[in-house]
Amino acid sequence: MAGEIAHIVYAARLLTHMKDNVSYPSYWVGTVFPDIYRIGRISRFPTHIRPVSLSALVGNNDFTTGVRVHSWVDATHELYFKEHAIFEKLPWHPLLPFAFELFEDEVLYDSYEDWHLIIRALATVDPDEERMIHNRPHIQAWHALLQTYFRSAPSDESRLAYMEKLQLSSHSAKEINSIVSDLREHTTAKEILMNYIQTIEHILI
Secondary structure (H helix, E strand, C coil): CCCCCHHHHHHHHHHHHHHCCCCCCCHHHHHHHHHHHHHHCCCHHHHHCCCCCCCHCCCCCCCHHHHHHCCCCCCCHHHHHHHHCCCHCCCCCCHHHHHHHHHHHHHHHHHHCCCCHHHHHHCCCCCHHHHCCHHHHHHHHHHHHHHHHHHCCHHHHHHHHHHHHCCCHHHHHHHHHHHHHHHCCCHHHHHHHHHHHHHHHHHCC
């Protein structure tokens, strides 16, 4: 799976593929909506559409398109990492997959310029969110968490705050920060990420 910042960056890239099929900020809300399960007892699968092909990304509205794009990015991400045995090439740790998500977020943050646009979009609850998750305060809590996370480039402090909201233990959060720090210095980790991005670009040509 990709992290939330990565989802925005990849969704921005996919806009060029879909050309004029997206017009409203609800696209960005849909792009990050599926991972709302991270902050509550919500199964992952009802919010993740499978399978989604590149030719079928456009939904019946921009929010739905965003949800479909999220699912395509996750599926592509998971397939690439599995086929290339990525985590076998890095020092093993049970928290490595999530730490790699946060590392990816850190690397990609500056690849998107208008985070204020995303933050403004998340000020609104889309009607389709409430149709899928019948709990407006829960949706608003997810939006608020993302708004805070997107406000500045990831740091140890912002990751700790983010992981606290995700209800990770303090010990696990500190351990994940340590893994992210190691990945930052690990040449193979950077190569893996750059190779994956090149793969996405090749798919979209």
